[in-house]
Amino acid sequence: MIAELGHLAVIIAFMVAIVQSVVPMIGASKGYIGWMDAARPSAIIQFLLIFFAFIMLTISFVTSDFSVKLVASNSHSLKPLLYKISGVWGNHEGSMLLWILILAFYGALVAVFGKRLPIILKARVLSVQAMIGVAFIAFLLFTSNPFERLIFPPFDGKDLNPLLQDPGLAFHPPFLYFGYVGLSMTFSFAIAALIQGSVDAAWARWVRPWALLAWITLTIGIALGSWWAYYELGWGGWWFWDPVENASFMPWLIAVALLHSAIVVEKRETLKSWTVLLAILGFSFSLIGTFIVRSGVITSVHAFANDPERGVFILLILIIAIGGALTLYAFRANSLRSSAVFSPISRESGLILNNLLLVVSTIVVFIGTIWPLVAELILGRKLSVGAPFFEIAFTPFMVVLAIFLPLGAILPWKRAQILRAGSPLIGALSLSVAIGLLIWSLQTGGRILAPIGLALSAWVILGSLTDLLMRCRMIDIGFSAGLRRLINLTRADWGKTFAHIGLGLTIFGISAITAWETEDIRVAKIGEEFEVSGYTFIFEDVSKINGKNYTSDMGTINAFKNNKLVAILKPEKRFYPVQRMPTTEAGINSSLKRDLYIALGDFQDNGWTIRTYVKPYAVWIWIGCLIMAFGGLLSMTDRRLRFASTIRLKQK
Amino acid sequence: MAIGLKKRRRVQLIVIAIFFIFVATFLIGFAFKDGIEFFRSPTQVISESISENEVFRIGGLVKENSLKKDGNKISFIVTDRSNDVAVKFIGILPDLFSEGTGMIATGNMKGMVFEATEILAKHDENYMPKEVADALKEQGIYQE
Numbered sequence: 046m047i048a049e050l051g052h053l054a055v056i057i058a059f060m061v062a063i064v065q066s067v068v069p070m071i072g073a074s075k076g077y078i079g080w081m082d083a084a085r086p087s088a089i090i091q092f093l094l095i096f097f098a099f100i101m102l103t104i105s106f107v108t109s110d111f112s113v114k115l116v117a118s119n120s121h122s123l124k125p126l127l128y129k130i131s132g133v134w135g136n137h138e139g140s141m142l143l144w145i146l147i148l149a150f151y152g153a154l155v156a157v158f159g160k161r162l163p164i165i166l167k168a169r170v171l172s173v174q175a176m177i178g179v180a181f182i183a184f185l186l187f188t189s190n191p192f193e194r195l196i197f198p199p200f201d202g203k204d205l206n207p208l209l210q211d212p213g214l215a216f217h218p219p220f221l222y223f224g225y226v227g228l229s230m231t232f233s234f235a236i237a238a239l240i241q242g243s244v245d246a247a248w249a250r251w252v253r254p255w256a257l258l259a260w261i262t263l264t265i266g267i268a269l270g271s272w273w274a275y276y277e278l279g280w281g282g283w284w285f286w287d288p289v290e291n292a293s294f295m296p297w298l299i300a301v302a303l304l305h306s307a308i309v310v311e312k313r314e315t316l317k318s319w320t321v322l323l324a325i326l327g328f329s330f331s332l333i334g335t336f337i338v339r340s341g342v343i344t345s346v347h348a349f350a351n352d353p354e355r356g357v358f359i360l361l362i363l364i365i366a367i368g369g370a371l372t373l374y375a376f377r378a379n380s381l382r383s384s385a386v387f388s389p390i391s392r393e394s395g396l397i398l399n400n401l402l403l404v405v406s407t408i409v410v411f412i413g414t415i416w417p418l419v420a421e422l423i424l425g426r427k428l429s430v431g432a433p434f435f436e437i438a439f440t441p442f443m444v445v446l447a448i449f450l451p452l453g454a455i456l457p458w459k460r461a462q463i464l465r466a467g468s469p470l471i472g473a474l475s476l477s478v479a480i481g482l483l484i485w486s487l488q489t490g491g492r493i494l495a496p497i498g499l500a501l502s503a504w505v506i507l508g509s510l511t512d513l514l515m516r517c518r519m520i521d522i523g524f525s526a527g528l529r530r531l532i533n534l535t536r537a538d539w540g541k542t543f544a545h546i547g548l549g550l551t552i553f554g555i556s557a558i559t560a561w562e563t564e565d566i567r568v569a570k571i572g573e574e575f576e577v578s579g580y581t582f583i584f585e586d587v588s589k590i591n592g593k594n595y596t597s598d599m600g601t602i603n604a605f606k607n608n609k610l611v612a613i614l615k616p617e618k619r620f621y622p623v624q625r626m627p628t629t630e631a632g633i634n635s636s637l638k639r640d641l642y643i644a645l646g647d648f649q650d651n652g653w654t655i656r657t658y659v660k661p662y663a664v665w666i667w668i669g670c671l672i673m674a675f676g677g678l679l680s681m682t683d684r685r686l687r688f689a690s691t692i693r694l695k696q697k
Numbered sequence: 698m699a700i701g702l703k704k705r706r707r708v709q710l711i712v713i714a715i716f717f718i719f720v721a722t723f724l725i726g727f728a729f730k731d732g733i734e735f736f737r738s739p740t741q742v743i744s745e746s747i748s749e750n751e752v753f754r755i756g757g758l759v760k761e762n763s764l765k766k767d768g769n770k771i772s773f774i775v776t777d778r779s780n781d782v783a784v785k786f787i788g789i790l791p792d793l794f795s796e797g798t799g800m801i802a803t804g805n806m807k808g809m810v811f812e813a814t815e816i817l818a819k820h821d822e823n824y825m826p827k828e829v830a831d832a833l834k835e836q837g838i839y840q841e
Contacts, residue, residue, distance in 0.1 A: 279789070386702045389709065397710065405717045412725055413732070427736035427831070429754060431803070434732020438724040442717075566788050568768040627792040646789040647766070654769050656789050 224263025395453025451508020498556025540680025
């Protein structure tokens with residue numbers, strides 16, 4: 046009964062979405078207030094229906110109702126509660142329902158909080174949002190129904206893939222989807238703006254919070270996924286340039302570009318049509334990502350349900366959405382006139398440079414991602430594009446971006462003199478170069494990457510701090526007066542500082558780990574002592590552990606530095622009997638200075654294979670991401686974004 | 698005047714954009730030399746002449762009773778049921794590696810032996826790498 050109720054709710058939501066995509070749109074062009082007003086209740090009802098369906102599916106999972114096919118093939122009665130719940134989205138059908146839930150949630154947010162939005166704009170935005178909803182609900186109902194029943198329910202379920210039974214991965218998809226789908230909001234705003242033929246500062250202020258929210262959640266989602274890969278797969282890597290990772294990285298890059306260009310629209314009323322184009326591109330890459338993940342056309346380690354029929358359906362949605370949006374753009378972009386002019390050296394130009402670098406690097410990632418498909422279709426050759434490709438073709442753009450970041454961030458709007466505006470940065474510049482040179486001279490051999498990366502990260506961080514000091518004029522007006530100004534800076538200013546420092550820290554972590562990590566693989570007997578880059582490890586023992594739904598060989602390895610015990614590592618080799626699948630749980634001891642990382646391999650007659658890594662400053666990769674996301678949050682809650690657009694409308 | 702200035706700005710913008718795309722194309726072309734790994738089945742490995750410097754991927758089934766472990770030195774035979782290639786690897790095998798199942802390895806040929814630097818893991822036991830499935834289909838072994 047419960048599953049049928051859920052199914053019914055999705056069908057009703059489908060019809061509500063159809064109404065919502067047609068009626069307000071017609072109302073907006075004809076000027077029928079009542080028709081436009083229909084958008085608000087229908088967006089809320091659509092969300093409540095999908096939410097209800099989602100709860101019904103969750104109940105089926107929690108109560109282990111194995112007559113529902115999805116539950117039977119993805120859950121098990123012995124599974125811990127958290128993974129029964131996360132199992133709802135740990136499979137194709139359920140995760141599409143989550144996709145739709147979040148899509149409807151964003152629509153409902155606009156309906157509830159968009160009281161100050163001009164009614165025509167709101168009607169069109171919600172209508173476009175509902176069109177996307179119609180497409181994806183149809184996809185769910187016709188190709189991936191999560192509520193399908195089994196005629197002969199099995200005694201117990203097949204369990205969730207053990208790799209997915211992990212707290213990091215339980216929350217990875219929801220965050221990622223909030224980001225992916227959040228870009229549908231900016232897409233809807235862009236389409237609405239194109240239909241109405243105007244973009245102004247108020248529009249930018251409406252779009253920016255959505256772009257920020259999407260970007261924040263995408264940042265956290267990607268960071269969680271990378272962290273999970275780091276400790277769960279036991280290869281010690283944190284980013285593999287796998288197609289599915291790239292699928293989330295491309296919208297992220299475009300979202301970064303969009304965030305920055307929306308600032309220009311808001312402050313200077315220029316770059317309008319470009320910003321609209323970025324909003325379209327952002328969601329387009331979300332759709333492309335969904336296609337790559339769901340269709341399985343490109344080999345990836347993420348083996349989701351690969352079904353050609355589903356792939357074709359998503360491809361259709363993708364073509365209609367992207368093709369339609371770009372056609373509309375081609376016809377209407379000219380109506381988005383910009384008024385302001387600016388000189389080649391100005392904040393505007395800096396942000397344009399940021400945008401160009403981000404978009405070009407996105408294209409590079411895109412080519413690298415789809416090349417295997419192109420090569421197979423056109424050249425008939427099977428190949429894969431590995432990490433070296435991205436290191437050579439993608440990294441240089443990021444290096445240039447980091448070089449110009451502090452300079453662009455400190456330039457004034459409209460017109461600037463590079464020497465005068467840039468002079469405060471001389472301190473940061475010389476210090477960063479000195480750091481780079483120092484590391485270069487200290488390290489013997491090693492990759493050139495370390496000094497360059499560390500100098501860049503110092504430059505980005507010190508540059509951001511300099512910018513902050515300049516803003517509060519600490520040097521001119523004295524410490525206490527400056528401190529007061531510092532406290533009174535807007536949240537947007539703080540957000541910018543945090544986001545840029547976060548980026549600097551992530552660059553630091555990446556450079557350190559890439560240049561200085563040490564790896565050791567050996568076969569060790571119990572009681573054996575071995576040394577890896579200054580740490581002494583003693584292999585104490587291996588014991589059998591029984592988990593709730595798995596058994597495990599848990600190793601105990603004590604790590605010593607200078608004869609002092611610094612960590613006890615407990616790497617595991619787990620076995621999940623239901624899926625007959627072994628997994629590796631790395632034993633990791635993290636600190637701000639280094640991670641000690643041990644993965645336990647097979648047992649052989651002469652001992653256990655043990656893989657040990659010492660990874661300097663690894664955690665900073667993820668700390669940097671969190672600080673970036675926190676910066677975004679500060680910026681999103683800036684009062685200007687909440688109130689200024691009303692004031693502006695009233696003045697008119 | 699403002700119009701003229703705007704036009705000039707636009708031209709400058711396009712020039713810079715074209716420059717970046719040019720750089721990107723150059724870098725992509727350059728990166729394709731190192732970054733692309735061809736996929737070959739054992740049959741292709743046997744029939745083509747492959748330079749020892751070329752890093753590529755080999756995929757197929759791990760032949761039954763061919764897996765030998767000596768400490769962390771591992772050797773096995775990869776097969777598409779028509780031809781076999783011996784593979785050497787130093788390290789830890791992925792969790793789901795076992796005889797009779799599909800696998801992909803990255804590395805290069807040293808004489809008649811494939812020296813793997815990486816054995817690719819998969820997330821799911823039922824999952825057959827697409828290239829491996831296709832290669833086996835060509836040999837008429839694997840059916841969906």
